[in-house]
Amino acid sequence: MSGSIPASPTVDAVGPAAAAAPRVTAPLSPTREAWRRFRKHRLAVVSLVMLGLMVFGVVAGPLIWPVPIDAIDFSAMLQGSSWAHPCGTDNLGQDLLARLIYGGRISMAVGVAAMLVAVCVGVVVGAVAGTASGRIDAALMWITDVFLSLPQIPLLLLLIYFFRPALRAVLGELGGVFVVIVVVIGGLRWMPLARLVRAQFLSLREKEFVEAARALGASRMRLIVRHILPNALGPVLVAGTIEVATAIILESTLSFLGLGFPLDVPSWGRMLFDSEDYLQIAPHWALFPGMAIFLAVLSINFIGDGLRDALDPRRVI
Amino acid sequence: MSRSYIVRRLLLAIPSVLAITVILYTVLALAPGDPLGELTTNPNVPLAVQAALRAKFGLDDPIWQRYFHWLAAMLQGDWGFSFASQENVETLIMQRLPVSLILFGCSELLAILVAVPVGVLAAARPYSLFDQVANTLAFIGFSLPTFFTGLLMIVLFSIKLNWLPFVFRSDLNVTGWAWWWAEFKQSVMPVLVLGLALGASLVRYVRSSMLDVIRLDYVTTARSKGIGGRRVMLRHVVRNGLIPVVTLVAVQLPVIFGGTIITEQIFRVPGIGSLLIASVLNNDTPVVMGVTFVYACLVVLFNLIADLLYVWLDPRIAYR
Numbered sequence: 235m236s237g238s239i240p241a242s243p244t245v246d247a248v249g250p251a252a253a254a255a256p257r258v259t260a261p262l263s264p265t266r267e268a269w270r271r272f273r274k275h276r277l278a279v280v281s282l283v284m285l286g287l288m289v290f291g292v293v294a295g296p297l298i299w300p301v302p303i304d305a306i307d308f309s310a311m312l313q314g315s316s317w318a319h320p321c322g323t324d325n326l327g328q329d330l331l332a333r334l335i336y337g338g339r340i341s342m343a344v345g346v347a348a349m350l351v352a353v354c355v356g357v358v359v360g361a362v363a364g365t366a367s368g369r370i371d372a373a374l375m376w377i378t379d380v381f382l383s384l385p386q387i388p389l390l391l392l393l394i395y396f397f398r399p400a401l402r403a404v405l406g407e408l409g410g411v412f413v414v415i416v417v418v419i420g421g422l423r424w425m426p427l428a429r430l431v432r433a434q435f436l437s438l439r440e441k442e443f444v445e446a447a448r449a450l451g452a453s454r455m456r457l458i459v460r461h462i463l464p465n466a467l468g469p470v471l472v473a474g475t476i477e478v479a480t481a482i483i484l485e486s487t488l489s490f491l492g493l494g495f496p497l498d499v500p501s502w503g504r505m506l507f508d509s510e511d512y513l514q515i516a517p518h519w520a521l522f523p524g525m526a527i528f529l530a531v532l533s534i535n536f537i538g539d540g541l542r543d544a545l546d547p548r549r550v551i
Numbered sequence: 552m553s554r555s556y557i558v559r560r561l562l563l564a565i566p567s568v569l570a571i572t573v574i575l576y577t578v579l580a581l582a583p584g585d586p587l588g589e590l591t592t593n594p595n596v597p598l599a600v601q602a603a604l605r606a607k608f609g610l611d612d613p614i615w616q617r618y619f620h621w622l623a624a625m626l627q628g629d630w631g632f633s634f635a636s637q638e639n640v641e642t643l644i645m646q647r648l649p650v651s652l653i654l655f656g657c658s659e660l661l662a663i664l665v666a667v668p669v670g671v672l673a674a675a676r677p678y679s680l681f682d683q684v685a686n687t688l689a690f691i692g693f694s695l696p697t698f699f700t701g702l703l704m705i706v707l708f709s710i711k712l713n714w715l716p717f718v719f720r721s722d723l724n725v726t727g728w729a730w731w732w733a734e735f736k737q738s739v740m741p742v743l744v745l746g747l748a749l750g751a752s753l754v755r756y757v758r759s760s761m762l763d764v765i766r767l768d769y770v771t772t773a774r775s776k777g778i779g780g781r782r783v784m785l786r787h788v789v790r791n792g793l794i795p796v797v798t799l800v801a802v803q804l805p806v807i808f809g810g811t812i813i814t815e816q817i818f819r820v821p822g823i824g825s826l827l828i829a830s831v832l833n834n835d836t837p838v839v840m841g842v843t844f845v846y847a848c849l850v851v852l853f854n855l856i857a858d859l860l861y862v863w864l865d866p867r868i869a870y871r
Contacts, residue, residue, distance in 0.1 A: 277687065379567070383850045385843065386805050386809055388808065388843040388847075389843060391827060392839055392843050396578060487696065491828055492828075493828075513705055520699075520702045520703075520706070524699035527699060528696070528699060532694035535690055535693070535694050
């Protein structure tokens with residue numbers, strides 16, 4: 235596919251030879267080469283802009299829209315969109331836009347933090363399994379397989395049900411729930427990453443450049459950290475991006491089932507949970523947080539797809 | 552397929568089930584406040600029952616002994632009884648399991664019926680307009696959380712159009728064709744929500760699996776022999792390309808169960824998913840443990856079936 239598409243302006247600038255066989259001879263840095271491939275995925279670029287706007291919105295939102303999330307106003311209950319409340323109000327007359335901004339902060343923070351947990355565990359397990367072949371590898375992969383066949387949502391519910399009260403007592407309402415949700419989601423999502431990293435390690439450690447480094451006397455640790463790991467990071471980045479979307483969905487699911495964040499913390503899932511009883515009279519209450527989850531997840535998935543095209547060229551058909 | 556392979560694969564499933572029970576029990580044991588012991592301090596439970604329970608669960612024994620007691624009780628079908636309804640956990644689960652399995656089966660069927668033709672057509676002309684539209688729709692499909700599609704459908708079909716009931720009832724007081732019709736009407740939305748979510752992720756699997764096969768030499772050979780494009784696709788590509796999809800369906804399962812739980816919860820389908828949520832909200836530990844265990848067993852069972860099917864469908868796989 236890439237051969238038939240006319241080279242982009244950046245490639246033309248470096249000469250006709252590069253345009254003819256860009257992947258082999260283009261004297262572009264790997265980052266710019268990846269960006270060039272990423273830009274070809276139009277939906278991914280659109281998604282990047284959309285996600286950027288959403289992130290900006292939830293970070294800078296309170297400055298632009300300084301309405302408190304818990305200002306109860308019984309004269310404006312369950313109203314639709316208006317100039318005073320662009321996204322309407324809920325059953326207590328609280329402003330939904332302010333709550334959406336707040337909820338977005340939580341959802342995105344949970345997504346990124348849970349992804350980091352999953353990536354850290356996955357990379358460590360995968361790297362150890364991929365380097366130490368033999369029994370350790372077999373044992374780690376067996377554990378990975380067992381974790382893969384655990385029913386995720388039931389176990390997630392079980393863990394949250396057991397551990398939320400204790401951590402809430404230690405870390406406070408918001409902090410305790412946040413830590414439980416992040417650790418549990420991350421702890422149940424590292425397995426695909428571990429398999430991916432192990433597969434990368436198994437193929438990379440047989441490559442000539444690793445052999446050369448080993449011949450020059452590099453220690454095992456140095457081989458892993460300086461030579462193998464950086465080359466395995468592309469697919470990890472792709473999987474990690476998509477993991478953010480999965481974590482956002484899982485967190486919203488928990489909150490939607492009434493088992494995630496408490497009542498006074500309006501995460502997007504929690505808002506949907508609260509709106510469920512008012513669908514008949516106030517469908518807008520469910521629509522806005524639902525669309526927010528959908529758009530965030532969709533754009534992250536598309537960005538992940540674009541990154542796959544950019545960083546994992548073997549997958550491009 | 553040799554019989555020894557089946558036996559070996561069955562034996563391999565046992566350690567995974569055991570490992571899952573160990574994980575479940577570890578969670579239970581690590582949980583603060585001794586959840587099963589809760590019953591023994593509950594003032595509503597008679598003292599004699601309390602003592603019997605403490606002895607039965609061996610609450611004062613070392614942890615590994617308690618695990619084996621618990622495991623033995625689970626294996627004998629003695630799963631304790633629900634705090635909330637004072638019924639045996641296994642009866643409670645058995646009452647609700649069929650509904651869940653039917654919902655799951657219908658949705659999976661719908662997903663396959665949608666995903667296989669779309670995936671094959673998309674792979675037949677990669678990067679065509681149809682492929683791009685299908686790919687984009689698939690992305691939208693698996694980015695839409697099931698709880699949101701469920702609520703949207705309720706707003707559209709139940710509230711705005713008033714076509715379908717949004718509460719699933721197990722006590723329909725009609726018989727004959729009217730019963731089938733009512734049952735159909737109340738199942739449409741749950742099956743659609745779940746089936747389309749499953750189908751969306753399946754489309755991409757089917758497509759990439761087909762593209763893997765299309766590149767193989769024997770397909771080129773078939774084409775160069777002059778067999779028509781449609782016939783090559785249906786007789787040569789699809790038949791081999793669908794084999795990996797069988798495994799992928801099984802691998803997806805642990806994630807899919809999440810979808811069934813949410814769907815059951817939104818539409819109030821009386822399956823084990825809604826039972827799980829209700830028990831979690833009621834602090835009904837024995838039921839929570841029981842349902843989680845059932846889900847874990849279902850995953851292992853379906854993985855087993857997928858592995859056996861795979862070897863049966865594809866004799867090239869060596870039975871190790």
